[in-house]
Amino acid sequence: MTDPTPIWCPSADRIARSRFTHYRSWLERRYGLRFTDYESMWQWSVDELESFWSTLWEYFPIRAHTPYDCVLDRRTMPGAKWFAGATLNYAEHSLAAAFEPDAERRLAIVCESETRAPVTVTWAGLARQVGAVTHCLAAFGIQPGDRVASYMPNIPESVVALLATASVGGVWSSCSPDMGVVSVLDRFRQISPRMLFAVDGYRYGGKRIDRREIVAELVAGLPSLEAVVFVPYLDPEATFDATAARPGVSVVRIDEVLARPAAPQFTPVPFDHPLWIVYSSGTTGMPKPIVHGHGGIVLENFKGIALHLDVGRDDRFFWFSSTSWIMWNLLVSTLATGCTILQFDGNPGHPDLSTLWRFAERHGATFFGTSPAFLGLCMKAGLSPRGLFDLSALRALGNTGSPLTEEGYRWVYEHVGPDLLLASISGGTDPAAAFVGACPVLPVRAGEMQCRPLGTATYAFDDEGRPVYDQVGELVCTLPLPSMPLYFWGDTDGRRYHESYFDVYPGVWRHGDWLRLIRRPESVTAVIYGRSDSTINRHGIRMGTAELYRVVEEFSEVTDSLVIDLEYLGRESFMALFVVLRDPAAGVSSELRDALLAAIRTRLSARHVPNEVIAIPDVPRTISGKKLEVPIKKILLGQPVDRAVNRDSMANPGALDWFVDFARRRARDA
Numbered sequence: 001m002t003d004p005t006p007i008w009c010p011s012a013d014r015i016a017r018s019r020f021t022h023y024r025s026w027l028e029r030r031y032g033l034r035f036t037d038y039e040s041m042w043q044w045s046v047d048e049l050e051s052f053w054s055t056l057w058e059y060f061p062i063r064a065h066t067p068y069d070c071v072l073d074r075r076t077m078p079g080a081k082w083f084a085g086a087t088l089n090y091a092e093h094s095l096a097a098a099f100e101p102d103a104e105r106r107l108a109i110v111c112e113s114e115t116r117a118p119v120t121v122t123w124a125g126l127a128r129q130v131g132a133v134t135h136c137l138a139a140f141g142i143q144p145g146d147r148v149a150s151y152m153p154n155i156p157e158s159v160v161a162l163l164a165t166a167s168v169g170g171v172w173s174s175c176s177p178d179m180g181v182v183s184v185l186d187r188f189r190q191i192s193p194r195m196l197f198a199v200d201g202y203r204y205g206g207k208r209i210d211r212r213e214i215v216a217e218l219v220a221g222l223p224s225l226e227a228v229v230f231v232p233y234l235d236p237e238a239t240f241d242a243t244a245a246r247p248g249v250s251v252v253r254i255d256e257v258l259a260r261p262a263a264p265q266f267t268p269v270p271f272d273h274p275l276w277i278v279y280s281s282g283t284t285g286m287p288k289p290i291v292h293g294h295g296g297i298v299l300e301n302f303k304g305i306a307l308h309l310d311v312g313r314d315d316r317f318f319w320f321s322s323t324s325w326i327m328w329n330l331l332v333s334t335l336a337t338g339c340t341i342l343q344f345d346g347n348p349g350h351p352d353l354s355t356l357w358r359f360a361e362r363h364g365a366t367f368f369g370t371s372p373a374f375l376g377l378c379m380k381a382g383l384s385p386r387g388l389f390d391l392s393a394l395r396a397l398g399n400t401g402s403p404l405t406e407e408g409y410r411w412v413y414e415h416v417g418p419d420l421l422l423a424s425i426s427g428g429t430d431p432a433a434a435f436v437g438a439c440p441v442l443p444v445r446a447g448e449m450q451c452r453p454l455g456t457a458t459y460a461f462d463d464e465g466r467p468v469y470d471q472v473g474e475l476v477c478t479l480p481l482p483s484m485p486l487y488f489w490g491d492t493d494g495r496r497y498h499e500s501y502f503d504v505y506p507g508v509w510r511h512g513d514w515l516r517l518i519r520r521p522e523s524v525t526a527v528i529y530g531r532s533d534s535t536i537n538r539h540g541i542r543m544g545t546a547e548l549y550r551v552v553e554e555f556s557e558v559t560d561s562l563v564i565d566l567e568y569l570g571r572e573s574f575m576a577l578f579v580v581l582r583d584p585a586a587g588v589s590s591e592l593r594d595a596l597l598a599a600i601r602t603r604l605s606a607r608h609v610p611n612e613v614i615a616i617p618d619v620p621r622t623i624s625g626k627k628l629e630v631p632i633k634k635i636l637l638g639q640p641v642d643r644a645v646n647r648d649s650m651a652n653p654g655a656l657d658w659f660v661d662f663a664r665r666r667a668r669d670a
Contacts, residue, residue: 006443018440020307038523045454052455060302064088065268080480087268090275090294091167097338098127107340109156110363114203114346121156131262133164140227144169149193151177153202153345157231158323159332161197169267172276176322181217183648187279190289191489192224201234205347219245271295278429289489292432300433300483301333310440313338319369325624326429353378361389369398371625375408380559384415396421401625403528403546406447407554424449426528432483436526448525460515465505475515476508536565551599557582560619564633577610588615618655636663
């Protein structure tokens, strides 16, 4: 059980100045709505779902070209239709600040990378670049609904290309250039893009990585492709000949396109017009091509970014992400608040773990977003950023991708800053929203996410499908959200969509995470316990793997860990704890092994004590940082590695080799 004492409380001044408080006061003035605490406000937002979302439409500067007929046709999932009749455009909201009087001097983007000199883009400059690329898209005949793909990193050109695609009603889809050709084609072949934006390469960890051969393979493998916008990022003099890969494909350089700046034009599209296609991890099967709509993303991001993360015009917002992760889409979406976004492309650990903190110091980041894995590395390395860098501008630190331990929470407040909103959120790619997350007016408790976001009917269900509190259950959402997937591209009968979320509880979104909701005085807080499909079930008692990681990774000798419960046919379950050691040469001593097992036995459960503790060189992870528990389990149970996991979808595919060898040795010795 987590400590009920808050580790941080917002000051009265901070509460008063937050956008959340402004919205709450507006509700009282406008509609006479008064709430005793956050939880009563949340309850209203789900009980009166249509009224809640209509107030957001009115409160935020929604640029609708035609009004909506009704907020929600029916509360059904899947199939809910939001704001029918309304037309708008995502890019028009993202570029609103470009038409303000100070747009020529105020910065929209600041970008640093390992590959080239720093780049800054003003709001007016961003608008002109988007207009230039919009004209390029039009010249190639891109129409509303046409797919435009990207093989570019987290740089301003990617932002410009996304906004230009959205402005003409095209459908954007992105893969980071660190992904291999098989993984990218698995995604892009499903959506048949007409145009591709692509870089020649990049630098990572000080190494030059040329990707022109990969781009040529993409051109050859995408028969729908008609044009490539080539971005010479690694080498400004680089060239690319698409006809060598497939005759008839046109190529234009991005510098030639941007040399003709123009005012952006925005095509009004229906609320549920496709905006972008994002993908599930694709580590164990064909990635799901998840389609989100213009209106749902605009509305959800105003709520999540402005109200729950408290990001506004004066902020400098940074979230370290690749362009393959939904957090990059969130980074771009913060532009709608008028803030400046900070981009970093490169290895966050090169030349050392202080790289991102130095970046935050240089550019006065007010919001620093990252992953618990990165924070864990900083913690294990003994880094204390607040003592080394001037982080006085920092107001909030966001994290997502995996659960942050209680020790991680305490490290942030001791070593990053004592007066920060530690915004831990969980939701992700599928809903394009947080199911549990942050709020600037609520206290933070170590290990707990602060609340269920407004309008989000998140519950923990037991085996009988009943809501439970103060115990672990399945994370579900019982009411539709405007940002939920419209559909999966190519899923004509909706079967794949239905089977992904609604096959367990009809009409209720099942997300696949273990969740515990805790009643606190101000709100219901939340703890995520990892994926429910990798749950450890020993002697009828289930436990999420994240609970074990919290205990194991508190040991200073351990930098990372992975637990796998192997249920061999006809034999007793065998549970292995794999650990990455700070000092690999030391190995797992008998003292460390005994201490780890004793901690699990006394702090968690005697039934969940591992059979073995084994040192490994690295924990296999997805590109977004999630541990690959299920694929490793399949490999250790004898499934061929190419059937168990797609290496191209991984952050560190070389980490699989150890497990393949380990499985081979165990099979031989059995």
